[in-house]
Amino acid sequence: MRVLVTGHEGYLGSVLVPRLVAAGHEVVGLDVGLFADCLIGPAPVEVPAIRTDLRDVTADQLRDARIEAVVHLAAICNDPIGNLNPDLTYEVNHRSTLRLARAAKEAGATRFLFSSSCSLYGKGEDDAPLDETAGFNPVTPYGESKYLSEQGLLELADDDFSPTFLRNATAYGFSPRLRGDLVVNDLVGHALHTGQVRLQSDGTAWRPLVHADDIAAAFEALLSVDRTRIHAKAYNIGRTSENYLIRDVANLVRDLVGGTVTFAEGAGTDLRNYRVTCDLVAAEVPEFAPQWTVAKGIEQLVEAYRRHGLALEDLMGARHQRLKHINALTAAGRLDGELRWVAA
Structure with a gap:
């Protein structure tokens, strides 16, 4: 198909686009390039791109690009950035998602794969794994924006337009x-x-984890199946076996990499605390077969960090820390308070 991938120059997009191209899809990107230069190693495959802010995309642009399907990744991507300006988070992640979907529907696209998040479950009521019928209890603007987007997209679903919601677990892995x-x-x-495995919280929260490659594989698989199988459905993306207490992740890193588990000053309890089951996607979309575990991902990261000579100041600097990158662009006068580029 001819597929629009929004946020194609982001963390997940940079993994997904080469995969879709290799699978034979014609890929068109949509990105304003906030993170285009945040590379480690060679740039991934380049594709034609619509250089328009997500908030401004029109049906005519998508019609001219002959888009048949949309994979919507673009968003204000994590809680610290989202908390800076909650209304901007809702504008970009929620209201602009619905604008994009309406434009895609008007332009004749028949399917819309939305990169949602298990963060919409927020604070689980107990330790039982949550399936896709569980209630929503988001504790951040980011999580709530994903919930609101799903509800709005459901209202657009009909015989000609099929939204599907991929509730990704917390991502990790090289990109x-x-x-x-x-x-x-x-x-x-x-x-x-x-030599320190440094936790920012007390490590007592549960979190499902999924490798970026497996998220990309899920999008590819869902694009390949008949859309009636996945029409207006939500899927937790990951493996049921890959739910972890954060302290257990730290211990796994310690065992595989070395060092001592330590806690940042003021480390407290993380309100985001949930386990999920991914049995539904395994049953209904067997074309998606996750390949990664956290242990395997840790080994990949160690190899990649060493191969690219990644220093700690690089990992913690503006190139690889999204909030720091946004702040640096703003301080340099290149971005305004609404995260729009300032004309030169």
């Missing part, structure tokens, strides 16, 4: 546009360079 602000990526970097 050509690496994020150092993801828990596994961060813990591995600190263990390698300081």
Whole structure:
């Protein structure tokens, strides 16, 4: 198919686009390039791109690009950035998602794969794994924006337009546009360079984890199946076996990389505390077969960090920390307070 991938120059997009191209899809990107230069190693495959802010995309642009399906990754991507300006988070992640979907529907696209998040479950009521029928209890603007987007997209579903919601677990793993602000990526970097597996919380929260490659594989698989199988459905993306207490992730990093588990000053309890079951996607979309475990991902990260000579100051600097990158662009006068580029 001819597929629009929004956020194609981000952490997940940089893994997904080469995979879709290799599978034979015609890929068109949509990105304003906030993180285009945040590379480690060679840039991934380049594709034609619509250089328009997500908030401004039109049906005519998508019609001209002959888009048949949309994979919507673009978002204000984590809780610290989202908390900076909650209304901007809702504008970009929720209201602009619905604008994009309406434009895609008007332009004749028949399917819309939305990169949702297990963070919409927020604070689980108990330790039982949550399936896709569980209630929503988001504790951040990011998580709530994903919930609101799903509800709005459901209202657009009909015989000609099929939204599907991929509720990704917390991502980790190597990408050509690496994020150092993801828990596994961060813990591995600190263990390698300081000998400390440094937790930012007390480590008692549950979290499902999924490798970026497996998220990309899920999108590819869902694009390949008949859309009636996945019409207006939500799927937790990952493996049921890959739910971890954060302290157990730290211990796994310690065992595989070395070092001592330590806690940042003021480390407290993380309100985001949930386990999920991924049995539904395994049953209904067997074309998606996750390949990664956290242990295997830790080994990948160690090899990649060493191969690219990644220093701790690189991992923790503006290139690989999304909030620091946004702040640096803003301080340099290149971005305004609404995260729009300032004309030269």
